[in-house]
Amino acid sequence: MKFAYKFNNLLGTVYRKGNLVFSSDGNSVISPVGNRLTIFDLKNNKTSTLAVQSNYNFTALDVSPNGCLIVASNENGETFMVSTLSQTVIHTYKFHREPSFIKFSPDGKLFGICIEECVYIFRTPGIITGQFNSFIIDRIFKDSHGEKTYIDWSFDSRFLIVGSKDNCAKVYSVKLLEDFNSVILSSHSDSIIGCFFEENSLNAIVVSRNGQMTRWECSMKAEDLHEIYFVKAEPEEKKLKNDSSDEEDQIEENQAVGKIQEINDTGRDKQGKIITETIKERKFFYNKIVRHYLMDELKKENKNVKLTSACYHKKLKLLVTAYSSGAFYLHELPDVSMIHSLNISEYAIDTVTFNNNGDWIGLGVSGAGQLLVWEWQSEQYIMKQQGHSNVMSSLTYSSDGNFLVTGSYDGKVKVWNVSNGFCILTFSEHTSGVTAVDFSRNKKFFVSASLDGTVRAFDMIRYRNFRTLTAPKLVQFSCVSIDYSGEFVAAGAQDVFDIYLWSMKNGKLLEVLSGHEAPVMTLDFSPSSTSTTLVSGDWENEIKIWNCLENSSDHETMNMMSDVICIAFKPSGEEVAVATLNCNISILDIKNSQQLCSIECKKDIGYGMSDGDVITSKKNFESKYFSSIVYSSDGECILAGGKSKFVCIYHVKEGLLLKKFEITQNLCLDGMLEFVNRRNMTEFGNLALIEERDKLEGGNIKIKLPGTLKNDIASRNFKPEVGVSCLQFSPNNQQWAAASTEGLLIYSLDKGIIFDPFQMSVEVTPKATRNLIDEKEYSGALIMALKLNEHPLIQEIIEQIPHAEIDLVLDSMPEIFVHRTAEFISRMLSSQHIEFYLKWTCSLLTKFGQKNELIDSQVLINLHQNLSRKYESLNRICDFNKYTMRVIKKMSQGKINEVEKDDDEMMLINNTINKEDNYVNSDESMSDIDDDTSEE
Structure with a gap:
């Protein structure tokens, strides 16, 4: 139960590659984040990552019209069918190549997948189709002319238009009819990026990579489609003769022709069978109406601009196109009049999509890791998020557990809201990589150390850098720590071997x-309020214990027999754990300067071999070590992680491994496999050690720069190496976070699915509990519900107890049930019955607050954390209502000048509120997304 941590959320990265998809209700956007899928709920302002993990990065996905299924494919061709209700994988299908596009039909019965020259049509399992087997193939369309790039369905799900890299789009009939030959829509000079049917018709819109948009008109109307079926366009004899002729001779330049047969209503009996041959032949063709070039203005500025993505909203008749210059255009059809344009990034926009209503536009930029949702009518960001562009180096929790601060080698410091998963602040004052961050106990500020020679303090109330600490000479800081009182800051340098105290x-x-003779890699203040001890470690196999506030020059040295990597204090401040380069964790008593025990972790860290390694995994295994360790809040366990895909939990006293977590299964990362792939071994050596470049020199380099261990800022296409750079337990011990190559991973205890009764007996049943509450025996009913320990039942019983009886119920409650009651009340402070549960809280703290053995610190932290969240949400609503009522009152009195002043005042209030809810609106000057966003 104590170690039942499960993956909860993924922060730090919002988009990697692939296409974005809006949910069926249009309120959420689904983004592929590496080998996971993240859902951003824009209505409730919350993110959640599905507990579905692929072996490779996801590149294509789509959601069913009813929102129950997600079909996603990865780089290796594995296609997953995921249930959004249970968040589990229903079935997996393996293709021989990577799918390029996935699209569900409007009725939800079919979905199509593009794979090279083929389009596979599958039946959707469910009640609609009556088919519950997954990935049943309905049709396969294949030709050898080019790779398929896009799919769109007609309004009745009977026709399919497919774009390809052969500069053509083709219209297929999905129904199994009489050998219908596809109709070709040609005349484009570049590969097709998007092709779309118009609403309630077969008219088509085709967009190519060079910005050419063509509208095609179909000869058949929507009301005539239910009475047609297709036959062969020509007899077989004629077809053999015409095989040698070119398509250009058979199809006119501006007209694509096919043949159909139409059946009159008079030709059927009551059962629908054909009784007469009243069939007349009609031509099925497309006429090219108009051709537009959408990139004329962009071509004037940059001739190398390409159209990267396009999306068409059928109801509003809006076409949005995204380009490699970081701009996107919004046109209204059929007049092709530009109604909006915006430049959002310096990188190419990889994907663009509309939500169902057409109000929001989702944009994904893989080069910068950006995910944006733009409302084009009001011209504002609904969501504007960006992860770190480089590997995260450090993280720290606030004292109440509401916020997480991460530092990265990209020089940026980000603040994440743990409850909703959004980045609320970004500080970019550092000019070099950030190596360490630390939060103060009063949660009002935090500090960060950087390789640029500065230690900066950031205010969490005014959101600014209010203090910059520097050394007398330029040094590179590698670690930082704040003492218990928050009055002193210490930082260690890795080039002058000194520790600075401010x-x-x-x-x-x-x-x-001074005293170290090697780079100072780690230091930490004692967490005890009565101690000012500072412990530091270096690469000279030594740790030093300083009493820096009393006798700054006096210190005690202990030899660790290996280079010191990380130091972690026990919450009581009496012991310290030291991780060394030989993959051992030593527990030291700092008062007596003695070693209590040692944990050998060499066999637990796991094997792993990089593609570019020239030694075996067994030999490479000797260089593995834990780079980050942290104590749990009770001091019984240690969490350790390093240059491996495993995170381990150890029991300190016993020195045993309790549990091992595999943080990722993504084979797109380096160091995941234990052996070299024999397919890469040739007579010339390992293919992974050979540089692969494009036609232009300097592009698409497959191997990383030799000697780069942490970051490589060059534009390379190598695989990042898996690893964990920093670990932290939350203050209430309910979750822990890991800064890894995949991002910021959050693991938490899931108590909702675990049945954990207390003092259970035969007569304790839910029915007996409800009978007691009907008889108004509130104390007995509450005790029985606490014994069953079912959250819905406890909530039902507590909310039926009158508020006047709360004190009497607590007076008659045995002390053994006080902790469970307080733990439940702490989780319910976020409900709508806030006053009722506040009365329970006041009564509990009044009667049992002074007894630490009944209500521990974790429950008090949860109480304060949930109460602070509720206060902040109510405070924003009350401020907005207060100023709105003031403006309405003065407007009714005719005070126009004062109304204008109040409008400015309300704008300031809204800006303050939006800064706190930065995940909904842009974070202005502190955002890491380009400030030079321009609108054309």
Whole structure:
């Protein structure tokens, strides 16, 4: 139960590659984030990552019209059918190549998948089709002219238009009819990016990569489609003769022709059978109405601009096109009049899509890791998120567990809201990589150390960098720590081997602690309020214990027999754990300077071999070590992670491995396999060690720069190496976070699915509990519900207890049930019955608050955390209503000048509120997305 941590969420990255999809209700956007899928709920302002993990990165996906199924494919051709209700994989289908596009039909009965020159049509399992087997093939369309790039369905799900790289789009009939030959829509000079049917018709819109848009008109109307079926366009004898002729001779330049037969209503009996041959032959063809070039203005500025993605909203008749210059255009059809244009990034926009209503436009930029949702009518961002562009180096929790701060080698510091998963603040004051971050105990500020020679303090109330701490000479800081009182900050340097101590009040340098003879890689203040001990470790196999506030020069040295990598204090402040380069964790008593025990972790870290390694995995295994360790809040366990895909939990006293977590299964990362793939071994050596370049020199380099261990800022296409750079437990011990190559992984305890009764007996049943509450025996009913320990039942019983009886119920409650009651009340402070549960909280704290053995610190932290969230949400609503009522009152009195002042005042209030809810609107100057966004 204590170690039943499960994957909860993925932060730090919002988009990698592939296409974006809006949910069926249009309120959520689904983004492929590496080998996982993340759902951004824009209505409730919350993110959630599905517990579905692929072995490779997802590249194509689509959601069914009813929102129950997601079909997603990865780079290796594995296609997953995922249930959004249970968040589990229903079935997996393996293709021989990577699918390029997936699209469900409007009725939800079929979905199509493009794979090279083929289009596979599958039946959707469910009640609609009556077919519950997954991936049943209905049709296969194949030709050898070019790779398929896009699919769109007609309004009745009977026809399919497919774009390909052979500069043509083709219209197919999905129904199994009389050998219908596909109708070809040609005349494009580049590969097709998007092709769409118009609403309630077979008229088509085709967009190519060079910005050419063509509208095609079909000869058949929508009301005539239910009475047609297709036959062979020509007899077989004529067809053999015409095989040698070119298509250009058979199809006119502006007309695509096929043949159909129409059956009159008089030719059927009551059962629908054909009784007469009243059949007349009609031609089925497309006429090219108009051709437009959408990139004329962009071509004037940059001739190398290409159209990268397009999407068409059929009801509103809006076409949005995205380009490699970072701009997107919104046109209204059929007049092709531009109604909106915006430049959002310096990188190419990889995907663009509309939601169902057509109000929001989703944009994904893989080069910068950006995900944006733009409302084109009001011209504002609904969501504007961007992850770190480089590997995260460090993280830290706030004291209440509401926020997470991450630092990265891209020089940016981000603040994440743990409850909703959005990035609310981004600080980019550092000019080099951030190596360490630390939060103060009063949660008002945090500090970050960087390789640029500065330690910066950031205010969490005013959202600014209010203090910059520097050394007398330029150094590179590798670690930082804040003492318990928050008055002193210490940072270690990796090039001058000194430790610098500053005062946070005046920003002055107090002391320079010298004594290390190697780079100082880690340091930490004692978490005890009665101690000012500072412990530091270096690469000279030594740790030093400083009493820096009393005798700054006095210190005690302990030899660790190997290079010190990381140090972690026990929450009580009496012990310290030291991780060394030989993959051992040593537990030291800092008061007596003695080693209590040692944990050997070499066999637990796991094997792993990079593609470019020239040694075996067994030999490479000797260089593995844990780079981050942290104590749990109770001090009984240690969480350790390093240059491996595994995170381990150890019991300190016993020195045993309790549990092992595999943070990822993504084979697109380096270091995941134990052996070299024999397919890459040739007579010339390992193919992974050979540079592969495009036609132009300097492009698409497959191997990383030699000697780069942490980051490679060059534009390379190599695989990043899996690893965990930092670990942290939350203050309430309910979750822990890992800064890894995949992003910021959150693991939490899931108590909702675990049946954990307490003092169970035969007579304790839900029925007996409800009978007691009907008899108004509130105390007995509550005790019985706590014994069953079912959350819905406890909530039902507590909410039926009158508020006047709360004190009497608590007086008659045995002390053994107080902790369970307080734990439940702490989770219910976010409900709508806030006053009722606040009365329960006040009564509990009044009667049992002074007894630490009844209500522990974790419950108090949860109480404060949930109460703070509720206060912030109510505070924003009350402020908005207060200023709105003031403006309405003055408007009714005719005070126009004061109304204008109040409008400015309300704009300031809204800006303040939007800064707190930065995940909904843009975070202005502190956002890491380009500030030079321009609108044309």
